[in-house]
Amino acid sequence: MILDYAAVTALWLSIIVYATLGGADFGGGIWYLFTFGKRKNDQRSLIASAIGPVWEANNVWIIYLIVGLYVTFPTVSAVLATSLFIPFTLALIGIVLRGASFAFESHISEALAARAIWGQLFSTASIIAPFFFGTSAAAVASGQIRVVHGNIPVAVFSPWLTPFAIVIGLLALAICSSLAAVYLTVEAERRKDMELENAFRTRAFIALGAIAILGIVAFILASSEATILWNGLIHQALWAIIVTILLGIATAGALFFKRYKIARILIIMETGAILGTWGLAQNPYLIPPDITLTSAASPPITMQEFLISAVIGMSILVPSMWFLFHVFKGVNRTPRVHEKKVEA
Amino acid sequence: MNSPAGFKIVHGQVTGIDPFQAILNPSTPFETTHMILACYVTTGFGAAAVYAVGMLRGKRNDYHRKGLLLALAVGAIAIPFQIISGDFNARFLETAQPAKYAAIEGVMHSGNGEPLYIGGLADPTTGQIYYAIEIPHGESLISHFDLNSHTQGWDSFPANARPNPLPVHLSFDGMVGCGFFIFFVGIIFWLLYFKRKRRVIPTNKWLLWLIFLSGPAAFLALELGWIVTEEGRQPWIIYGYLRVQDAVNPAQWIDVSFLIFVFIYLVLGTTLTVLLLKLARQPKKILPWSEYIKVEGQDDEEEQGEQEEKQPEKVGAK
Numbered sequence: 001m002i003l004d005y006a007a008v009t010a011l012w013l014s015i016i017v018y019a020t021l022g023g024a025d026f027g028g029g030i031w032y033l034f035t036f037g038k039r040k041n042d043q044r045s046l047i048a049s050a051i052g053p054v055w056e057a058n059n060v061w062i063i064y065l066i067v068g069l070y071v072t073f074p075t076v077s078a079v080l081a082t083s084l085f086i087p088f089t090l091a092l093i094g095i096v097l098r099g100a101s102f103a104f105e106s107h108i109s110e111a112l113a114a115r116a117i118w119g120q121l122f123s124t125a126s127i128i129a130p131f132f133f134g135t136s137a138a139a140v141a142s143g144q145i146r147v148v149h150g151n152i153p154v155a156v157f158s159p160w161l162t163p164f165a166i167v168i169g170l171l172a173l174a175i176c177s178s179l180a181a182v183y184l185t186v187e188a189e190r191r192k193d194m195e196l197e198n199a200f201r202t203r204a205f206i207a208l209g210a211i212a213i214l215g216i217v218a219f220i221l222a223s224s225e226a227t228i229l230w231n232g233l234i235h236q237a238l239w240a241i242i243v244t245i246l247l248g249i250a251t252a253g254a255l256f257f258k259r260y261k262i263a264r265i266l267i268i269m270e271t272g273a274i275l276g277t278w279g280l281a282q283n284p285y286l287i288p289p290d291i292t293l294t295s296a297a298s299p300p301i302t303m304q305e306f307l308i309s310a311v312i313g314m315s316i317l318v319p320s321m322w323f324l325f326h327v328f329k330g331v332n333r334t335p336r337v338h339e340k341k342v343e344a
Numbered sequence: 345m346n347s348p349a350g351f352k353i354v355h356g357q358v359t360g361i362d363p364f365q366a367i368l369n370p371s372t373p374f375e376t377t378h379m380i381l382a383c384y385v386t387t388g389f390g391a392a393a394v395y396a397v398g399m400l401r402g403k404r405n406d407y408h409r410k411g412l413l414l415a416l417a418v419g420a421i422a423i424p425f426q427i428i429s430g431d432f433n434a435r436f437l438e439t440a441q442p443a444k445y446a447a448i449e450g451v452m453h454s455g456n457g458e459p460l461y462i463g464g465l466a467d468p469t470t471g472q473i474y475y476a477i478e479i480p481h482g483e484s485l486i487s488h489f490d491l492n493s494h495t496q497g498w499d500s501f502p503a504n505a506r507p508n509p510l511p512v513h514l515s516f517d518g519m520v521g522c523g524f525f526i527f528f529v530g531i532i533f534w535l536l537y538f539k540r541k542r543r544v545i546p547t548n549k550w551l552l553w554l555i556f557l558s559g560p561a562a563f564l565a566l567e568l569g570w571i572v573t574e575e576g577r578q579p580w581i582i583y584g585y586l587r588v589q590d591a592v593n594p595a596q597w598i599d600v601s602f603l604i605f606v607f608i609y610l611v612l613g614t615t616l617t618v619l620l621l622k623l624a625r626q627p628k629k630i631l632p633w634s635e636y637i638k639v640e641g642q643d644d645e646e647e648q649g650e651q652e653e654k655q656p657e658k659v660g661a662k
Contacts, residue, residue, distance in 0.1 A: 085595035093608065100612045107619050154594045298361075305363045 027180025029126020094129030134172025178207030232281030388419025393559020420530030444576035
């Protein structure tokens with residue numbers, strides 16, 4: 001029981017980490033679409049230079065999540081893979097096209113038409129993936145994926161095309177956009193580029209506003225479309241909702257006072273709070289109302305081995321990720337090399 | 345999946361799970377070794393092929409010679425071990441997965457003193473093998489070192505528990521053929537190399553052509569090997585426990601999504617190839633060291649004069 005909760009917490013944390021790192025990459029792609037004005041190319045190059053070194057590494061978390069879910073809650077992964085086959089495939093297409101088109105776009109130097117096509121594909125794919133992840137999450141949370149007598153629904157449309165699911169899909173886009181916008185203000189500040197800084201500050205405000213509006217709409221829709229989630233929100237997670245709202249306001253405040261590094265920490269916490277609230281409200285269900293945490297869990301020995309290997313894996317992964325970010329996002333971006341003056 | 349281990353099925357429930365037993369199952373020492381060696385062979389000969397092509401196009405400089413030498417050292421050391429490992433695999437399969445073994449060897453009917461079938465079309469509908477080169481008693485000899493030993497045939501297994509022998513047998517022979525071709529290319533190269541007193545690598549045109557061919561042959565062998573093990577396990581996905589038809593996602597757009605992904609990867613693969621070729625054809629920029637190295641404490645804003653003042657101090661401090 002404790003092992004089950006430990007495993008699901010580890011997996012939920014990886015969702016949060018993926019959302020805050022990978023989500024920001026998607027957000028970068030979304031803002032790529034909304035670059036305009038005479039500094040369009042500068043905005044694009046800021047996005048490209050921010051994503052460039054790390055986008056591939058961030059996908060580690062979703063791989064960890066998929067493998068972890070497959071091992072620890074095999075029933076859940078079977079149900080999700082069959083019932084949400086279509087949105088998952090679309091999200092996967094988004095991820096594949098996004099990574100490739102980003103790499104291609106930045107390596108094509110002369111053929112401008114081809115470059116524009118790949119750039120367009122990059123931003124479109126960046127919208128596809130988080131949107132369908134959001135709708136899939138809503139399909140699960142709304143309790144519409146029913147497993148009756150062990151019969152798993154196959155490639156259904158209705159659960160992830162409800163108004164609630166679409167609002168959650170848009171909410172996912174808003175979260176990604178605000179993460180990216182806040183991160184980019186920090187990058188722009190480092191470049192001492194006031195104009196870009198303000199451009200992304202405005203975008204961050206817009207995205208945060210979208211989170212607030214979509215969050216309220218989703219909450220209202222949940223009362224009729226996702227009753228289990230709504231009851232959970234009211235009875236189990238009310239304090240978490242309040243924390244989430246306060247964090248959102250604090251993020252906006254930090255942006256207002258141009259404390260971008262604080263805003264960056266706050267938006268990460270905000271994302272974690274939104275996803276954490278969802279998890280808390282859904283407890284003890286994994287796929288409400290038919291699959292609970294304990295009914296889907298693998299035997300204790302598997303859980304134990306999963307947690308041990310997760311600890312071993314993380315002790316390698318976390319320092320590596322830290323080093324990656326330290327190298328590319330830290331203060332000393334150009335490595336300092338000691339040089340002796342060479343006598344001619 | 346070929347020799348599932350580390351669990352029991354009691355009343356349809358999986359129990360007694362032992363993850364380490366599952367990882368270190370009976371197939372592990374055979375299949376894993378074979379695959380690891382395959383990586384060395386393929387990488388070695390694949391890289392050698394690139395240098396061989398370069399040399400055939402007239403780039404016979406030191407860079408190409410050393411590249412060829414290093415790549416062929418890796419490949420040629422790995423390939424004999426790979427052939428031995430393959431032999432172990434086949435012997436293991438005869439007891440572990442006899443239906444796969446029969447399909448691999450193209451032995452359609454059980455019998456004593458079976459011939460070794462090389463190539464040929466093993467027809468699953470008639471249960472016969474056509475157009476194969478037969479070496480009398482060869483199968484019995486190489487598998488049991490006994491001219492009249494017994495070999496279990498493909499048709500002795502129930503129709504719903506045996507693979508289609510046509511692709512399995514052809515892939516196996518293709519893999520073995522490619523493997524021995526590579527092996528001989530490696531031997532010829534190193535014989536010629538050590539025959540020369542000055543230890544200069546042989547650059548005969550015909551040899552370079554053979555090395556060039558061994559690159560694709562290595563990749564072909566790798567892929568054919570996967571076809572042997574995966575097709576040979578059919579109709580099981582987890583051998584003896586779960587059939588492919590019971591395991592597959594029942595979603596109806598599986599085929600559509602497969603076609604979409606094939607299309608996407610064709611487009612991506614083509615674009616990548618075009619871009620890489622462009623990148624390779626760009627003349628290399630020759631950078632002076634000063635463009636790589638930044639002096640400590642030097643910022644972009646600092647003036648040239650300040651740097652030069654600082655440098656002697658740094659040298660002195662060391």
